[in-house]
Amino acid sequence: MSTIFDIIGSTLIAGVFLLLMINLSTYSTQSKAASDSELILINNAKTLADILNSDLRKVGFKYTGTSILTAEPKKFSFFSDIDNNGSTDAVTYTLSDSLKADGTPNPRDKILYRIVNGDTSKGPSLGLVDLKFSYLNQLGQTTNTISEITYIKTELWVETTETVDGTYPFTYWEMTINPRNL
Numbered sequence: 001m002s003t004i005f006d007i008i009g010s011t012l013i014a015g016v017f018l019l020l021m022i023n024l025s026t027y028s029t030q031s032k033a034a035s036d037s038e039l040i041l042i043n044n045a046k047t048l049a050d051i052l053n054s055d056l057r058k059v060g061f062k063y064t065g066t067s068i069l070t071a072e073p074k075k076f077s078f079f080s081d082i083d084n085n086g087s088t089d090a091v092t093y094t095l096s097d098s099l100k101a102d103g104t105p106n107p108r109d110k111i112l113y114r115i116v117n118g119d120t121s122k123g124p125s126l127g128l129v130d131l132k133f134s135y136l137n138q139l140g141q142t143t144n145t146i147s148e149i150t151y152i153k154t155e156l157w158v159e160t161t162e163t164v165d166g167t168y169p170f171t172y173w174e175m176t177i178n179p180r181n182l
Contacts, residue, residue, distance in 0.1 A: 030165070037164045044126040045158040045173045048112060053175060055082060055091060055114070056152050060181030063088050067181065068146045076133045076152070080181075082116060091116050093131075101125035104161035106168055129170070130157040136176070152177050 060067030062081035069077035069090065077092040092115040101109045109125040136151035137143045153176045159168040 034164050034169075037160045037162060038169060041127060041158060041160045041169060041171055044128075045156060045171050048126055048128055048156055048158065049154075049173050049175060051112075051114070052093070052154055052156075053177065055080075055093070056154065056177045057179055058082055058181075059152070059179035062086075063181070066146060068149055071133070071135050071144070071146055071149060073132050073134070089116050090118075093133075095128070095131045098129075105163070106159055106161050108168070109159060109161060125161065127158045127161045127168075128156060129159050131155070150178060150182055152179065 056076075058080045059078045060080060062084075063079045065079075067079045069079065070092070075092065075094045077090065079088050079090055081087065082089045082091055092113070094113045094115070096111040096113060098108055098110050100111050104125055104127070106125075106127060106129075108129045109127050110129060110131075111125050112128055112131065114121045132155040134153040134155070135143055135149045136153060137145075137148045138150045140151065143149060153174070156173040157170060158173065159170040
């Protein structure tokens with residue numbers, strides 16, 4: 001009789017141990033997926049910030065006159081020799097609506113349009129859900145007067161394109177740029 005209790009007891013202990021191992025494996029897999037999603041999220045935000053940073057530093061490059069065309073919260077247009085080929089380019093940044101980014105399961109992500117001389121470069125969404133431009137004068141105060149703009153503040157809200165535990169983790173990226181040619 002004690003042998004049967006020993007077998008039943010060892011079977012129960014083995015079962016609990018097996019369940020713990022399965023639970024640990026599941027947790028490890030979920031943690032890895034969440035970590036990978038966060039790494040992709042940060043890389044996507046950095047890619048978007050690098051693109052904007054590169055172009056916004058060139059506002060007015062090799063252009064005389066008023067280089068800013070449009071300075072709105074969701075749209076920024078300017079003149080610059082963006083590709084350093086000797087000809088002036090008109091560059092516009094604007095954000096699409098969420099219906100344009102149909103290649104991802106995230107219903108809130110949008111596409112950042114970079115329009116150079118009327119040619120729209122539609123890139124991937126990269127999880128961008130919102131973009132806001134603010135314009136500052138020499139004293140760092142917000143201004144809407146194009147001739148007073150010295151700094152361009154850009155705010156990016158980026159979410160993962162895939163869900164992680166039923167949600168879309170997000171990050172916020174902010175940068176203030178002082179184009180040399182303003």
